[in-house]
Amino acid sequence: MKTTGGSEVEKRNAGERAAELVADGAVVGLGTGSTTAHAIRALGRRVEDGFEVQGIPTSYQSADLAREVGIPLTTLDDAAPAIAIDGADRIAGFELIKGGGAAHTREKLVASAAARLVIVADPSKECETLDRPVPLEVLPAARRPVSEVVEGLGSTPDLRLAERKDGPVVTDNGNLVLDCDFGRIEEPADLAQKLASIPGVLEHGLFVGLADTVLIGTETGVEERERRR
Numbered sequence: 001m002k003t004t005g006g007s008e009v010e011k012r013n014a015g016e017r018a019a020e021l022v023a024d025g026a027v028v029g030l031g032t033g034s035t036t037a038h039a040i041r042a043l044g045r046r047v048e049d050g051f052e053v054q055g056i057p058t059s060y061q062s063a064d065l066a067r068e069v070g071i072p073l074t075t076l077d078d079a080a081p082a083i084a085i086d087g088a089d090r091i092a093g094f095e096l097i098k099g100g101g102a103a104h105t106r107e108k109l110v111a112s113a114a115a116r117l118v119i120v121a122d123p124s125k126e127c128e129t130l131d132r133p134v135p136l137e138v139l140p141a142a143r144r145p146v147s148e149v150v151e152g153l154g155s156t157p158d159l160r161l162a163e164r165k166d167g168p169v170v171t172d173n174g175n176l177v178l179d180c181d182f183g184r185i186e187e188p189a190d191l192a193q194k195l196a197s198i199p200g201v202l203e204h205g206l207f208v209g210l211a212d213t214v215l216i217g218t219e220t221g222v223e224e225r226e227r228r229r
Helices: 009-021 036-050 060-069 104-113 140-151 188-196
Strands: 026-030 052-057 083-086 090-092 095-097 117-123 134-137 176-181 199-205 213-217 222-226
Touching: 009 036, 009 083, 009 117, 009 222, 026 036, 026 060, 026 104, 026 213, 036 052, 036 083, 036 117, 060 117, 083 104, 095 117, 104 134, 104 199, 134 140, 134 188, 140 176, 188 199
Parallel strands: 026 052, 026 083, 083 117, 117 213
Antiparallel strands: 090 095, 134 176, 134 199, 213 222
């Protein structure tokens, strides 16, 4: 359930600005999505010029792109990222909904391990209150019991179906995705805690208290916001 909107210029401006924040010799988390792809390509161009960096990908997609542009890869077992760059499907201040590309479990793992999480997006992703369906990555055997609990929280979960094959979307981890519409989410932290406590839910797409920097690309530049700790 990928989100659409925003021009390539806006996305590229945000992604390339994020690449500039990566220090020489750093380990960087490589998120997933069209805006983050611009950051990965920009890092690849810096590598061609002698810049040293190692990437920790959050999906097959980001790993393949990193290899294509010459970024050496590593894992969380071997290194801790100084910075992670990722996109978002919805942004309200520094609170996010992610998972449109079904990579939110690995994205949250890398984001949580990074010393700094930089979010890149175009203006279409901004809102006052989070209001998109929240993706849940669930174990296949847990689909029905998880759905029953989520219904009790006020949402009717939809199994995400693949677009170019019959059947459901299957994540890089071999699990299913339930998209859960809660309407306007006035208390994201409270909902995040409830979703995380459901047996069978591997991860949810609410990113609360993780983003440090938000870069919103415009046609003429980038709007930058830093969260006060």
